[in-house]
Amino acid sequence: MMSKQIQVGIIGLGGMGGKLFHTFLAHPDFQVTAVCDTDANRSEEAAKEAGDLPWYTDYQLLLQETALDLVYIAVPPAYHHRIALDVLAAGKHILCEKPLANTLEEADEMREAAQRAGVVHAMNFPTYYRAAFRELSARMAQGFLGEVRRVEITTHFHQWPRPWQQNPWIGGREQGGFVREVMPHYIHLTKSLFGKVAAVDSQLEYPEDPQACETGIVATLRLEDGPPVLMNGVSQIARKERIAFTLYGTKGTLALVDWSRLEGGGVGEELTEIAVGPTDHLADMLTQLASTIRTGEGDVVDFEAGFDVQNVLERLLQSRG
Ligand SMILES: NC(=O)c1ccc[n+]([C@@H]2O[C@H](COP(=O)([O-])OP(=O)(O)OC[C@H]3O[C@@H](n4cnc5c(N)ncnc54)[C@H](O)[C@@H]3O)[C@@H](O)[C@H]2O)c1
Known part of the structure; x- marks a missing residue:
């Protein structure tokens, strides 16, 4: 019933x-x-x-x-x-x-x-429920990568705020910026694959307007038990928007590109697209939430995990000056 x-x-x-x-x-x-x-x-x-x-x-x-x-x-x-x-x-x-x-x-x-x-x-961390991320974690668990040597988080924006994302707050320093808006997804994915972040070293770039959000970040995260993580975020550059979460291993490389595309390659190979099934990641997130509410069993990202992400986020932003 x-x-x-x-x-x-x-x-x-x-x-x-x-x-x-x-x-x-x-x-x-x-x-x-x-x-x-x-x-x-x-x-x-x-x-x-x-x-x-x-x-x-x-x-x-x-x-x-x-x-x-x-x-x-x-x-x-x-x-x-x-x-x-x-x-x-x-x-x-x-x-x-x-x-x-x-x-x-x-x-x-x-x-x-x-x-x-x-x-x-x-x-709501929907990227966690995307088929491309599910496939990436499954392949990692099957040993596709060998030993993971480096994680790279790249967020390049031709324009921030994006033309389709104009609202009163997203370009402001108080609560906007791509570090607050986009990095939490990838901090969470990193944490879900490798565990807690032990240390953060971050350099931010800001425009002259004291109300405007950052235009760049170069940062490293040290994990308690995992490879070094390199972050490279920049906005107001010529190239088209590109967001990539790349895991470099001794046997293979896997990259989640522009949220939904999975790319991979073996030793000495170029990365090529790996087909993943069509899913509705938002609906899948809601299914897990419903199951947790009804039975206590479900894969939701809880406030504890949200707090851990916030902890890393605030340390990334500490050099906001
Ligand atoms: N999970 C994701 O992938 C994802 C993607 C985009 C945005 N977000 C997050 O979602 C949140 C909203 O972002 P958005 O892009 O929809 O912003 P938005 O500005 O487009 O929408 C926010 C809405 O909240 C309303 N609002 C503001 N204060 C309110 C209040 N006190 N009571 C009721 N309504 C109020 C505004 O009128 C507006 O309609 C942010 O936290 C953002 O970081 C998450």
Whole structure:
């Protein structure tokens, strides 16, 4: 027998929240019960699309007035903390966007509150659920790489913020920048494959405008038990955007390129594309979340993992000067 659908409230319906709202709507394990965005038009439009749901511009009212099992938070990073603490105080399961918070102190309070609340706490790190990453980890476990000698995280942007990603915060130093926005995915993947990061050494480049986000990072991470990790991020350069997570081994190389493509090669070979099956990684993430809420068994990225990522992120940003 099909269990009852999980009632979900969504706070934040912008670029990411709007996307996952549609994934929630199509997913059999969930029922979207109410939506909220400080932009009334966005909130009302989403509510209409989902069949005249209650809609809000104040998340406190959403929490007070609707029967919810789970709340998904997809507001800009500086507001995760306040809203998450209120959701947890209301005893709801929580799915929060990455990065967990905007400072390490906030992230620490959030993970403690989540532990105390005794609810399921999960984060949206969707690359972890992509078929290309699943295949990369499977091949690594089968010995395709031999001994891994180096991990390289490359994030090159022709333009940051990207032309399609213009919003009020993503180009700002307070909560935007590609280090906060993109690196957490790859810090998390590195941690999931190799374990904890022991030390961080980072150099950032900033433009003259004190409000504007970084334009470059050169950093190394030392793992407690794993190969050296090299980060090379730069924006406002001529070349087309390219994001690559590359594992160099003694027997082979594997690279996750531009989020979804897997490339690999053996000794002395060029990297070529490895075909991976079509999957809906966002839907897969939600399936794991539903299973964790219903049975306690599921592969979710919890707030503890989110805190670990935040810890590395804040150390990367320490040279922000
Ligand atoms: N997991 C991923 O792959 C991924 C991808 C993109 C963005 N994100 C994360 O998702 C979050 C949102 O990013 P985005 O690109 O959707 O931003 P966005 O600016 O496009 O959308 C944010 C939305 O939140 C609303 N909002 C702001 N404050 C609010 C509040 N107090 N209550 C209710 N609504 C509020 C805004 O009106 C806007 O509609 C960020 O944390 C970002 O880092 C994650």
